[in-house]
Amino acid sequence: MRLTGGRVFDPLKGFQRRDLCLEGDTIAAESGGETVDVSGCWVIPGLTDLHFHGCRGADLSDGDSAGLATMAAYELSRGVTQICPAGMTLDVPQLEQMCRTAAAHKASGVAGADLVGINLEGPFLSQKKKGAQNGAWIRDPDPALLLHLKELSGGLVKLVSLAPEAPGAVEFIRAVKDEVRVSVAHTACDYDQAMAAFAAGAKQATHLFNAMNPFAHRDPGPVGAAADSDCMAELICDGVHIHPAMIRAVFKLFGKDRVIIISDSLRACGMPDGQYELGGQDIFVKGPLATLADGTIAGSITDLMGGMVRAVGFGIDLHAAVTAAAVNPAKALGIYARYGSLDVGKAANIAVLDGDLGLRSVIFHGRMV
């Protein structure tokens, strides 16, 4: 297949007016076969969402294989061709079930976006900043539990969230950092505690600003520490969790190569307004807002493609937004050799956006979806 007439994303050179060739399931230098006219369109790598809980009525935390298949199918239809869904803070048997379900999904070869990892957002978090996580199941960092869950998942556990002030957090990071990427999250820590976590090997900050102390001028907290370290920062760009001015400020402060746009989407994403469940708690969805009964903002109902387009609407340059939604999450998960750009030899996972950034088509392993 040859896509002709489009503006093709390049991580270093910006958008280039050139043809893009696919051969079989791979991006190639040349191609025979059909030609598809994408004049006036943006041709970008399929996105990777490394932090979303669910969509279309399903949630990873359910530990349900049909639900995971539903999630993979929905995300693929939205141009999110690689997924690393996140579990909530659950009790250990539920975490084990979730990990087993992910491993079985991967082994089964079920259709839908490629499952490239799972993200354990909990249980090693702070009670003080639990947000929409269930406090009953929060526990102290436990490397043995993490490695046990990684094994049950068939190696799919790629990310774990951690509150740096939790007892044993620094020792935990040192013990697991070569096994699983550690992300600073749901934390009441100060700047120094966060810096200690980054120095020990934490490489990411989970939904920057949300469920952590603010970035204040004499008390810069984990946001200031993240900026001072070399970590990547997750950012929810649904327009509900973070003010657009802060989204612009983060791209300036961190640079486009250190921001990861995430959706943090819930099972209500892709569903009508109503009442849903999240990690054992009820959530209420109205318009773009999802909250607990007490008004605490729960996750988002905007998928990653929607969040990326909103970021552009807030003034982020399209090339920077695609970098943050496709390149950086692939690098964070260690899958950039195969995904995340349109270089020759990579998986032919592609999204084609029209001139108004509407999703026109998705190509998955070389085939039009």
Ligand SMILES: [Zn+2]
């Ligand atoms: Zn969270």
